[in-house]
Each structure stands twice: as structure tokens, then as C-alpha cells.
Amino acid sequence: MLVSILHRVTGDGMAFLALPVLLWWLGATASGPDAYADFAAVMGSIPGIIILVGISWAFFNHMSSGIRHLVLDIGAGYEIETNRRWAIGSVASGLILTAAFWAGVLLI
């Protein structure tokens, strides 16, 4: 049940937060260096970075549980033990991918 709730919350949450941030990023890039500097200042601040980390976790969590949904849609994984393992796996995968993404951003 937790996985289902997280899937909905991260999905609807991204619609309200991640898409506007993405639009601001693109709009600022199209508007020029001054507008981009405003965007970079807000998103580079501590609250901005917390929002970006949250967005990235929401995406990776939603992606992981979404892939689980697609597998369930083809009719696989309904045995209780398997289902339980994949549910836990999708939450773990969301956290691991988020950590890997930020490691990649900082190191590459």
C-alpha cells in the first residue's frame, strides 16, 4: 500500500513541482543570461537544492514503481512473496538511483 501511495504522491507532486521547475529552467535558458542567473541563484540556494533533490527522488521512485506497474500489467508478480519483494525493491531502487544520480552530477 505504501508503494501505491508513494507512486501517486510522487507523480502528482512532480506535476505540481517538477514540471514548473523544468519550465522555468527552459524559459530562463530561452530568455538570456540575466534570467538564467535568477534561476541558478534560486535553485543553487539550500532550499533550491533540497527541492531539486526531492524532485529527483520523486522521479526515480515514480519510475521504479512505474516499471513495477508495467510488469504487473502483463500479469506477472502476483504471488505474495514476489509482489512483496518487488514492492520493497522499487522503494530501494528509487533511493539508490537518486544517490547514484547526485554522485554522477557531483563527480562527472
Add this chain to the structure above:
Amino acid sequence: MGRRTTLDRFGGKATAIGHVRGLGPSHGGTHHWLLQRFTAVGNLVLVGFLVISLVLLPNYTYATVHSWLAHPLPALALALIMVNTFYHARLGLQVMIEDYVDTPGNKLAAILALNLAVFGGAAFGLLSIARVALGAV
């Protein structure tokens, strides 16, 4: 909450096959369900491209991001992301509205506002990408 569902009101009168053919109170949904999956697979590829690109970009300064977005492939991917993610979000938020907004008039108003917001948002994104990709500085 004291609401009487369609099943409460008509459940006893329908035959078994009538229950199946009636498709519930919305009289539809297969198309919605399929498109949610199609756009999900599209997002997997497209946002995957964006995530890998963000990792590989050396920094996120204006010059770097602008010249990256001016290339045809990133511009195409972002343009498709505008269409695909906003459509996916539209379907997902519609389900949220249908689940939590009970009054028919409010439900219609919420779905109307949702449609205006997602089309407006996607159009803004497409215009911004076009401006960068087609060379306006």
C-alpha cells in the same frame, strides 16, 4: 460520506453481463488506461535521456546549457518531453481529481483548469526550446 454510488442505485437491476458492458459510472477508460502506459514508456526513454545528459554536462552555467539545448537531439528530446510528460501528468491528475473531487460541477471546473494548465505549460516549454534551438539569442 453518504454518497450513493451508481452500483448502489442500479446494481440490483443489471444482469451479470450488463455489469460488464456498463463499464461503470464513467462508461469508458480503456483509452485513458492505455495512453497512461504508452506515455509512461515514452517518459522512461525521454526523461532517461535528460537524466543522463544532466549527469554528463560538465556544469550548469548559462553558456553550457544554452549551447547544449541548441543541438538538434537535446532540443528534440526536450520538445518530446514537453508533449509526453505533460500528457502523462494530465492523465494522472485527472485520476486524482476524479478520486477526490466529488461535486460534479467542481469536478468539471477542475478538469477544465487542468486542461488549460497542461496545454499552456507544454506550449511555453515548446516555445522556449524552439527559441534556443532556432538560434535567437
